[in-house]
Amino acid sequence: MPTNFFAILTAALVPLITGYIWYHPKVFGTFWMRIAGVNEDKIKKSNMLFIFLFSTFLSILIGMFLQFVTIHQFGALGMIGGDETLAKTSYTAFMKEYRMAYRSFGHGVLHSFMAGIFFVFPLFGINAAFERKSWKYVMLNAGYWTVTITIMGGIICGWYALDGFNFTTPK
Structure with a gap:
């Protein structure tokens, strides 16, 4: 089964772009700094190159996960143990019928x-409860990640619909 690395790498740039907009001082940046307890001096002392590179690496991992969330054919492959060459005829018939089903930006x-x-x-809510962070903090950051992965999933699922990244059916 092919993994569309171009789609995943493109989607991995989305958190940087949406983060630039979402956390910009004219949008939510000043508010975020206040509720997160971050100040300009702390930001200036950080290693931004490392932060951007590490964030991109982690975003690639998120993209790898989102292909399983948005593309149902990965689930069908998982049901047969991941090896299409060992599949029974029912899998072959299913993939012939549904290999391109529900592959669109909207579905992702x-x-x-x-x-x-x-x-x-829920992850942000649980962490914030134990860290004694406000619900404003939860809503701001969970909102950012929900918007971000929503766009990422659309890119990944939609891109898989392009020719050349179809699931194969065993012969």
């Missing part, structure tokens, strides 16, 4: 948005 957006609401938001 839907599933990634649900992951944001039902996975990202």
Whole structure:
């Protein structure tokens, strides 16, 4: 099964772009600094090159995960143990019929948005409760990640719909 690394690498840039906008001082940046306890001096003392490189690496991992959230054919492959050459005829018939089903930007957006609401938001809520952070902090950061992974999932799922990244069916 091919992994579309171009789609994942492109999607991995989304957190940097949305972060630049979301956390810009004219949007939520000043508010975020106040509720997160960050100041300009602390930001200036940080190693921004490392932060951007490490963030990009982690965003690639998020993209790798989102392909399983948004593309259902990965689940079908998982049901047969991941080796298409050992698949039974029922798998072959299923993939012939559905190999391109539900592959669109919109479908990726839907599933990634649900992951944001039902996975990202609870993670931030739990951490914030133990860290004694405010619900404003939770909503701001979970909102950023929900918007971000929603766009990432749309890119990944939509890009898989392009020719050349189809799931194969065993012969």
